[in-house]
Amino acid sequence: MVERISDAEHEIMEVLWEKAPLTATEVADRVADAKGWSLQTVKTLLSRLATKAVIGTERDGRRFQYSPLVERDTYLAGVSRKFVDRLFGGKVTPLVAHLAEADELSDDDIREIEELLRELKG
Amino acid sequence: MVERISDAEHEIMEVLWEKAPLTATEVADRVADAKGWSLQTVKTLLSRLATKAVIGTERDGRRFQYSPLVERDTYLAGVSRKFVDRLFGGKVTPLVAHLAEADELSDDDIREIEELLRELKG
DNA sequence: TCGGAATAACTACAGATGTAGTCAGTAGCG
DNA sequence: CGCTACTGACTACATCTGTAGTTATTCCGA
Structure with missing residues (x-):
């Protein structure tokens, strides 16, 4: 809070x-x-x-x-959550899609995220 | 602008x-x-x-x-960009990582994003 | 046709925000 | 030991934001 x-x-x-x-x-x-x-x-x-x-x-x-007194991670998690909730109905996929469409995602970014997702599942 | x-x-x-x-x-x-x-x-x-x-x-x-007079997509792209710039140094990966750590990403979300990334590369 | 209801324009106002000035106390230098 | 410079506390103020009230006009129904 x-x-x-x-x-x-x-x-x-x-x-x-x-x-x-x-x-x-x-x-x-x-x-x-x-x-x-x-x-x-x-x-x-x-x-x-x-x-x-x-x-x-x-x-x-x-x-x-x-x-x-507040960790950066804690703060960022909260803010990110609110941001995604408010603008993307709580779904991260549309956010990533938007950034991708706006050419904000490089091939490297994509590889990085894929790597991250693999770890998350693992 | x-x-x-x-x-x-x-x-x-x-x-x-x-x-x-x-x-x-x-x-x-x-x-x-x-x-x-x-x-x-x-x-x-x-x-x-x-x-x-x-x-x-x-x-x-x-x-x-x-x-x-402004498309939703255009607006969201701009706001997302500013958000990621300001809080994550312009990199999307840490944002996704944060949401993941905060348990904001379900398995379905992960699958969805993977699918999206596959399309982006294709 | 006339009066009431709807509508845009203007005004209001407290709290948040960005940006800083002033004041009073005190620690340390000479 | 006295003065000056640094420091926190308090004050200031314009703008933005959330939330609405008031006013003047005008259209529509009776």
Whole structure:
């Protein structure tokens, strides 16, 4: 029952999933390239995430160390589920079909997925 | 380059994709079951969609007939693409893997996807 | 023909979101 | 030991979203 994480908040989460704990400044440094947000913006997002209890804080002197409280896998599974439910009536096949038709699937992708499916059955 | 369609707006689109053209009242009737929105709410959503140019209007006496201007397939392909890009670095395989791990894939799903992939290669 | 019902247009408003500024406290440097 | 720079907390504000009320017009039935 993870609360909804907005797009901007998700960017922050990706950073923390890659490395944690981090201070606000460190997080800001890591998103600076991609997003160019100010330190204040990053702090706002961090505090909103903390309010939603998807990240935790640990005091370190005058500052905080932030860490994810929710696993990336757990989060992605939930979001994927909702996405497939809402747009494809819960069926994955149409999603794969759409991506395929839109030329989003390379031959390599197809081989990879086939491999995965073989393992799933095995 | 379809503008972002919100969740509520998407519900309206699904109705129009299933049958069009429809008047505001007809759309409202069709979403009433699932969402219980008032007629006014539906009209607001319809006019927002018209502003975004994803549906078109045709005058019919004192009222409008609304029809999609964007194909469902086109829209879904775009949204799927963005989704997979943002959450899975553009790769479909991890998405399928996630759904599989979360037990969201039945044996039938797997067989279906395998079938689809076979066709894609053929 | 006239009044009521239907309809589109406009207005409303709270909560979420993106983006940041201001303020007050405090730790560490000089 | 005092001041400055860093830090979290609080405040700000425009836009988007969900959800609807109000208003002005017009068509249709009596």
